[in-house]
Amino acid sequence: MIQSMTGFGKHVVQLPSKKITVEIKSLNSKNLDINARIPQAYREKELELRKMIADGLVRGKVDLGLYVEITGEETTSEVNHGVVKKYMEQLSQIVDGDSLKLMELALRMPDTLKSDKNDIDKAEYDAIKKAMQEALVEITNFREAEGRVLEKDFEMRLKALDDLLEKVKLLDVERIDTIRERLEKAVSELKVEVDANRFEQELIYYLEKYDITEEKVRLANHLNYFETTLHSNDSNGKKLGFISQEIGREINTIGSKANYAPMQQVVVQMKDELEKIKEQMLNVL
Template structure:
């Protein structure tokens, strides 16, 4: 089990350029990736995205990459071959259209690619490899933190699932007592009303039987126990299980609501309220599970 919150840093150096990568992740149902790259590495965005999504499947992630040119500082480079090509093309167009005028230096230096800084050079294979290494280092730290937090979440979720299971065991034990209490309460009400009815009257027996049938929640308890078993098995799986746990949590909540409606007994209702309170805490924790 992995948490969706985490942080990682990675560093690498290539030809004097120092790369620093930071990755932060927080909760989100789907994967949402924001990548901030220097212009020199903009072409590598798809590679960065692929590297991250290979290892992370849910959450909102922010990847920030900083490139420091080092002691030499930024270097401005003039792409003379490109400038000559632009000028030649302009003169050819001028001759073709029969136009006059001069192409100024100011015009040339504003054209794309004529002036490039160290941070705007093309990504060399070596720089690309260095970036990949820094990304993987940051991901290693991120995943380690998510795994550590996930282990805490797993322990808490399993503990609460076992607690709900123990509450259900108490509910099952109280079921026969609830029917007996209903029969006793019914007798007391009749006696208080001073109605002369034979306590073994068939009508009373039918009323008690009707109550027992109406309040029979054995199927709900069976399904709840099955859902809780499945929940605990899923918690121990290493995959991205957050959505599965959310679904199982919804099913547990639905069965608890039905059980609560059928119970018609104070003690059982109190136990169901306790189970629902634990389920609310479980659902809150699940929101952070990948």
């Protein structure tokens, strides 16, 4: 079953003193492109979080947002009392002011806050990984739902191409007869004597150049292969893209060999259906 590369997943975990929110958004892309926005305190775990995304989503332009909100009395930083006092002493020698004003100025200076928490708490990181896994499940479900919509559209386009191919097969019979009549009429209008056997040989050689039997067979095979791949267990957008290129090649060849207006009109319709498939193909995983 195919999947779309468009998706969104979000999960929230509430700890005693923190609320952890993970948001994952994805759009179509030829490769995997991850943009991670995570707090500085968790930067050391970024590679591991990226690997989780790579294993789960495979391909697409992915935005990861990790948000940690402190909801209790816990804080990751403390006021560096000694540094603040030293700043206040120095500032008092430069400007006049009460202690509150001096403290306000001092707290804007570097190193006035210190962190007493250098290591990531294991329970907290386990909660982050759990939130990541749940968000990945949500975005995968979103992608599968979008994929079902795309699958129905592809099935409709394939049915249209199959019907148009049948029209081509019917037109091919009368096309050859029409081309033969047109050539015979053109020769007769020249009012010259021609060898009947030689003319027939040249006519057969000429008509063979416009034969599209192989193209019709290959196009039918490509359409069947596309449908088989579409309903396989894996979502393989790149493979479907290659097959659609082969479908386009056969349609173009039929159009170049047609030399018959009704058939060329059908070929234009086939190209239109294929173009719609290619547009949707850009979003398939």
